[in-house]
Amino acid sequence: MCRYYTSPKSYMDLISLYTSLLAEKTGEYAEVRDRLLNGLNKLQDTNAVVDSMQAQLNQLQPVLEEKAQVHSCSLFCC
Numbered sequence: 001m002c003r004y005y006t007s008p009k010s011y012m013d014l015i016s017l018y019t020s021l022l023a024e025k026t027g028e029y030a031e032v033r034d035r036l037l038n039g040l041n042k043l044q045d046t047n048a049v050v051d052s053m054q055a056q057l058n059q060l061q062p063v064l065e066e067k068a069q070v071h072s073c074s075l076f077c078c
Contacts, residue, residue: 006014
C-alpha cells in the first residue's frame with residue numbers, strides 16, 4: 001500500500017489555492033445572481049406595465065368599436 005505525504009508548505013499552498021478559487025467563484029456567482037435578479041425585476045416591471053395597458057384597452061374597447069363602426073359606415077355609405 002502506497003502512502004502519500006505532504007509537506008506543511010504544500011498543504012498551505014493547497015489551502016491558499018482553494019481560498020483564491022473560492023473567492024473567484026463567489027464573485028462570479030454573485031455577478032450572475034445580480035444579472036438574474038435585474039432581469040427578473042425588469043420582467044416584473046414590464047408585466048405591471050402590460051397589465052395597466054390591458055386595463056386601459058379594456059376601458060377603451062367600447063369607444064374603439066363605436067368609432068370603427070362609424071368609420072366603416074362612412075366609407076361604405078358614400
